[in-house]
Amino acid sequence: MQVEFWFEFASTYSYPAAMRIQSLAAARGVTVAWRSFLLGPIFQQQGWNDSPFNVFPVKGRYMWRDMERICEGLDLSLRRPTRFPRNGLLAARVVCSHADEPWIPDFVRGVYSANFAEDAEISDPAVISRCLETVGQDAAAILAAAQMPASKQKLKAQTAEAMERGIFGAPSFLVGSELFWGNDRLEQALDWAARAAR
């Protein structure tokens, strides 16, 4: 059975989920479909022009402390980004247009590490280019394609699909129409997929 992993590169809690999902899924015999999307249009529908963690600073302070505890527990490096949220549009387009290629999981993890462990500016094509080269890809060709209308349209359609299927935050996991929200629900979603397969 398959779990769809819906993530946004700006999303803090998507970071530990992205780093964990592949091995946890493999241990259960579950395959992962990597689905990038944008939270911006979804948040705008809720009346927010920024991350809710900035709109509601008390919640934001809590989230950063919670992230520290989570990453410490997972032995995962965390450096609070000097800019939050960062614009993950370019990286999201790359993933959306190459979702089924075998280098995608490593690329996704590389972009999350850049944002949340290295405090690198993931909206900068040079940073995404480096992430592509690290996984052995032709960065120039892929980035050029990402700027084409077809690539832009594909990510727009995928974000619209996320909304239609009830996604309102990231990370989200879908097993068929069963929705799970948050890094906290990763194991539950994978167990659900493993049970559904039986």
Next chain:
Amino acid sequence: MQVEFWFEFASTYSYPAAMRIQSLAAARGVTVAWRSFLLGPIFQQQGWNDSPFNVFPVKGRYMWRDMERICEGLDLSLRRPTRFPRNGLLAARVVCSHADEPWIPDFVRGVYSANFAEDAEISDPAVISRCLETVGQDAAAILAAAQMPASKQKLKAQTAEAMERGIFGAPSFLVGSELFWGNDRLEQALDWAARAAR
């Protein structure tokens, strides 16, 4: 070591936390301080005049499904209340004025069961009266005291304290100044308290 359990009777995710906390805490040698408060004034500061699960219906639909899964996993009865959120003011005043008395945990669980398992109207003094009698208390005397200015003032002050200490939702757990938010964080908060004691 002690964990402070901050809860609101209208809060859905506080229900499984309230039902679970006492035995999980005892197993770790942790004591629980029962702290009722009101989310209304906190949500108003964020610009909401209703539960965020009503303000954002997509999130609300998800929450009810998530609650079904959680309660099923815990073998906990759940009947979706015909009115949501219910006004837990009276019950919160009772708890606030009697927080350290030994019947409080049973009373709290009784009120949560009324709201979320029996679909009973917990803003109705008759329902709270029944919950008090079930735990062997003099309902008339306690409800009369709950309407006095001292009782009202006490809950106001406790809600103000919640805000000052960074609480923005329910359930919340405090171990000293370390804040944990959500039923999902119950075990982590208790483990934190147990470690802090060593």
